[in-house]
Amino acid sequence: MELAEKLRLLAGGAKYDASCATSGSDHGPVLESGSGKQGLKTKTGSIPLIGATAPAGVCHSWTEDGRCVSLLKVLYSNVCRFDCAYCVNRSSADIQRTSFTAEELVKLTLEFYKRNYIEGLFLSSGIFSDSDIVMEKLIEVARRLRTEGGFGGYIHLKIIPGTSPKQIAEAGRWADRLSANIELPTDKSLQYLAPQKSGKLIMGAMEEVNNLEQEAREGRKNNAEKPFFAPAGQSTQLIVGASPEDDHQILSLSSALYRRFGLRRVYYSAFIPVGQPGRGGLLDPRLPNIPGPPLVREHRLYQADWLLRFYKFRAEEILTAAQPYLDPHLDPKTAWALNHRDLFPVNVQQADYEVLLRVPGIGVRSARRILEQRRSKKLTAEMLQRLGVTLKRARYFISLPGFASDGEKDTAYIRRILSDSDGAGLQLPLFDF
Ligand code: SF4
Known part of the structure; x- marks a missing residue:
């Protein structure tokens, strides 16, 4: 398969991951076929450009201080053994499957970087083999970018569920940020919609990252030569609206994650009810048949999350079991003040x-x-x-x-x-x- 086609498929497969705060721009990873615009020539083919200048797979993301950065956001592979009901890459989906090689991805990233198309890489993957083998591929890309390519840009690596502590430690050597997606607010929902995933393992990975971050920080206090570990910290993603949990449960979980694991960000991703290729476009029967993604709910959760992180609110001040949903018509701070x-x-x-x-x-x-x-x-x-x-x-x-x-x-x-x-x-x- 041509590299351009791989990029189209693997960027398309990554676009639903919100855990790098992408702009969510619809045209992000889509190729402009037949647009007549000059593409980016590579040794293995031509990568078409989006709009005037942005190559396929490039999306925009915001740093903590509000700076907009361009990232190449792709999967290493969209082959996956897992069958998470909400995911376009799940094993039962009838989609075209492909994988990069580490070599291809390193070269592609460096080419984009040298041409100033991107300032960083966001790399995730379907689980095409044992967790450590998949993670090793992601690490290999990051390691080779840093050591062989002299890549000084931002790298965000996804922690594959079930990755061993040793591999997590290695990933943090090369990446700026790591993220393990918690996906759903309760174990019960995870068991129902993503039965091969385990909340315990996901939390275990977060704990490991947090411990390693603290160790590295302490180590560097005494010796500035000691290496960093994922200096931009860790984040996670929560899907909103695919399972029955209310805003109170979601916000309480986020608050606990910030406290327990020192997360930098929790990203909320409104569930997109996409039909399943190969199943007549029908939604998985385990998923709610809602008319569209609950974007207002997602937005209010982001606002409430800001109250937790910057405005010194506690989750239980914003919502309670008796009042479990954010007001769709009022920002949560105004709602609190009126109460x-x-x-x-x-x-x-x-x-x-x-x-x-x-x-x-x-x-x-x-x-x-x-x-x-x-x-x-x-x-x-x-x-x-x-x-x-x-x-x-x-x-x-x-x-x-x-x-x-x-x-x-x-x-x-x-x-x-x-x-x-x-x-x-x-x-x-x-x-x-
Ligand atoms: S593990 Fe689940 S969420 Fe991740 S790519 Fe596979 S099916 Fe999708």
């Missing part, structure tokens, strides 16, 4: 940082700027706006001498004004909401 009207309005001239963080319309950056500015100046509404506060939201929750806030308006009125009526226009803010 705690007794704590508002907040005097922005005097409130602590932690209290400011809880005000809708005041973000992490604007809260810090408020603290700096008010040391020497009396705050005004204009000044707050300049500091990044969204006054049309914050005005219902703050007090400030000389500013006519709307803190006395009734809850139903504020709720109506601050609702996204249909979840449209949902754009995940970086920090300030």
Whole structure:
């Protein structure tokens, strides 16, 4: 099979993995056949370009500080022994199967990198053999990129379920980030939809990564020559909507993963109800037949996740067993504030940082700027706006001498004004909401 065709198939098979925060752009890995655009010539064929400049398989991802990076996001192989109901690559799917060789993938990555098409590689794989054998292939690509190719770009490797601690340690030597996908929020759902996977093994891998990260950090404190271990940490992916767990269960799990394993990110991936090739396009009967991916739910979970990581909220403050779903029409911070009207309005001239963080319309950056500015100046509404506060939201929750806030308006009125009526226009803010 031509390299271009392999790339088309193996980039297509990787696009549903959200654990590298890709843009989710539909045209990501798809080749523009017959577009007439000049492709990228390689020794083994020609890789068509997407749009004006981006080669097939290249997608965009965001770093923790909000920088956009381009990654070659591919599978090593889409051959898989497992039959996870939600996955396009599952063993029962009637799809064309192929694998790269390590040699091909190393050359391809280096060619893309040298031409500035990519700044990194995201590499996963179907489980075509024993876990350690598959993992060894991914490691080989990363190792050869670093040692033979002098590759200084970003590398994200997926940890194949069941990988041994020795291989995890080796993967962390070459990769910037590792991720073991937890996929579903409970063992029960995992057993039902992905019976060959084990929550215990997945968590075991996360624990191993966390231990190795800590060891490396400690080691480097005493000796800066000691090697790094996956310096960009670990992440995971949770599929939302393929199983019956509610937002409360999902958020509680994420919170526990952050605490126990020091994860940098949990990525939420709205379940996409794709029919099965070879089964008349029918959905696996174990999956819910929903009209489309629950994108609003995914978005609200991301917002709630930001509250956990940056706004010092605890999961049980956002949701409870009695109120298990995030409000689809309100961002979770506003929803929380409307449930705690007794704590508002907040005097922005005097409130602590932690209290400011809880005000809708005041973000992490604007809260810090408020603290700096008010040391020497009396705050005004204009000044707050300049500091990044969204006054049309914050005005219902703050007090400030000389500013006519709307803190006395009734809850139903504020709720109506601050609702996204249909979840449209949902754009995940970086920090300030
Ligand atoms: S292990 Fe499951 S999720 Fe991973 S490629 Fe195979 S079928 Fe898909």
